[in-house]
Amino acid sequence: MIAPPWQSGPAAYPGPEPRARTLCPYCLNHIDWSDYGEVPLVKNTPDGPEVLTRAPDEPEVRWRHRTLGAMRQCHGDGDPHSLPADYGDLDPLIIGLVGASAAGKTHLLTAMIAQLERRKAMLAPELRIEPLDGHLRQRFYEERIRPFLEQRRVLPATRRSARAEFVYALRVSSEYTGRTHAVGFFDVPGEHYHRYEYEDTPFLSLADAILYVADGQQLRTGDDWNPWVPDPGFTHAITQLLHTRQTRDGLLPPGALVVAKSDMLAGLDGTVAHWLGRDDETVLGDLRTVEDENEAAYAFLARHGAELWLAPFHSGSPTTLHFASASGVPPIPEEGVFPHRDFRPTRVLRPLLSLFSATGLVPRIDTEEPGQYL
Structure with missing residues (x-):
């Protein structure tokens, strides 16, 4: 359930905050959403899912462009399955x-x-x-x-x-x-x-x-x-x-x-x-x-x-x-x-x-x- 509103009146729309533990709605296992090793960012290709990693000198705009349409992959029950990239945030x-x-x-x-x-x-x-x-x-x-x-x-x-x-x-x-x-x-x-x-x-x-x-x-x-x-x-x-x-x-x-x-x-x-x-x-x-x-x-x-x-x-x-x-x-x-x-x-x-x-x-x-x- 959603927590009760924390304030009354108009509020800004805050951006995502990192979340340490997330329950996967598909397998019901806890996953560490902040750990890209545990829940990697992947993108489908003709050869199968490709794990995306950012190069140390890669510009922010290029990284954001490359990750458009990407998903996060959960292995909570041993069978890989994908969630929307922002779900856990x-x-x-x-x-x-x-x-x-x-x-x-x-x-x-x-x-x-x-x-x-x-x-x-x-x-x-x-x-x-x-x-x-x-x-x-x-x-x-x-x-x-x-x-x-x-x-x-x-x-x-x-x-x-x-x-x-x-x-x-x-x-x-x-x-x-x-x-x-x-x-x-x-x-x-x-x-x-x-x-x-x-x-x-x-x-x-x-x-x-x-x-x-x-x-x-x-x-x-x-x-x-x-x-x-x-x-x-x-x-x-x-x-x-x-x-x-x-x-x-x-x-x-x-x-x-x-x-x-x-x-x-x-x-x-x-x-x-x-x-x-x-x-x-x-x-x-x-x-x-x-x-x-x-x-x-x-x-x-x-x-x-x-x-x-x-x-x-x-x-x-x-x-x-x-x-x-x-x-x-x-x-x-x-x-x-x-x-x-x-x-x-x-x-x-x-x-x-x-x-x-x-x-x-x-x-x-x-x-x-x-x-x-x-």
């Missing part, structure tokens, strides 16, 4: 996406990051947001943003990989904390959560915030409400989080629970239609209505048998509830594309801004206890 903030397969995690995160980059100048003067790593940003754009938001294609299911790594990372300078933060996002296949494959989700043990994604489509079968709403995949994550956080505060990290694909519910319930129709996510000041959305979403989910989805909200940790749609419309059956008409991300930034508030990047929002909604 900044205050880390890990955000994990949790949910079942096909819940809409990948589409939601893609729309969320795209909207954040497009609207970041409108959000708030308290934050300065930039990509943490250029190569990671370019890969995210080519593999996710371009096919989904430019070509309206349905993205393939998240691939299983040998190691869970950041799918995207931001450099967020917060005037409120007076610090610069490395905000990293993890998105892994939903199968890991249903199969309790804890070895494939190490990032959850370090997570500072969780984005819980529940599939709104599961609330209906045809035109009828589903009488048994399945487990959205949260149980695995909650078990791991509670077990690994016992040495901390024993509570779950702050969360935002998103009813994804809410566009498929808007025609069946006036509550969903009301919230999807609101334009209140472009500035941080509009988060003042988050308490109203919490109450409405809680009542909606309880009314339609989705009590399993509310487990994070009943955990005792700050958790907000949201209606959102990455596309605004369902895909065309069997074509693998979304229709042009009415295609647009809807209220996808609000959950992320709520997490920024809950983790202290911006002033916190007070919300009622779950019992107040019963």
Whole structure:
């Protein structure tokens, strides 16, 4: 978790400070970030990773140019893996996406990051947001943003990989904390959560915030409400989080629970239609209505048998509830594309801004206890 703000009022954006010990979010081993022998600076070449070292008489400008696009290589578990070059110099903030397969995690995160980059100048003067790593940003754009938001294609299911790594990372300078933060996002296949494959989700043990994604489509079968709403995949994550956080505060990290694909519910319930129709996510000041959305979403989910989805909200940790749609419309059956008409991300930034508030990047929002909604 991020330390509480150390001052009030405007603050400068201080540069990175050397950090002696850093926990690798990929292997969970301590590494000495200040030791370039232990965590070397590397750059990919056609012949493989090249370790970069600075010659004694090398000009500063040439060294900085040569290290553009470089990474830091961790050997914490014996298997080399790379982290953004500045990660250990900044205050880390890990955000994990949790949910079942096909819940809409990948589409939601893609729309969320795209909207954040497009609207970041409108959000708030308290934050300065930039990509943490250029190569990671370019890969995210080519593999996710371009096919989904430019070509309206349905993205393939998240691939299983040998190691869970950041799918995207931001450099967020917060005037409120007076610090610069490395905000990293993890998105892994939903199968890991249903199969309790804890070895494939190490990032959850370090997570500072969780984005819980529940599939709104599961609330209906045809035109009828589903009488048994399945487990959205949260149980695995909650078990791991509670077990690994016992040495901390024993509570779950702050969360935002998103009813994804809410566009498929808007025609069946006036509550969903009301919230999807609101334009209140472009500035941080509009988060003042988050308490109203919490109450409405809680009542909606309880009314339609989705009590399993509310487990994070009943955990005792700050958790907000949201209606959102990455596309605004369902895909065309069997074509693998979304229709042009009415295609647009809807209220996808609000959950992320709520997490920024809950983790202290911006002033916190007070919300009622779950019992107040019963």
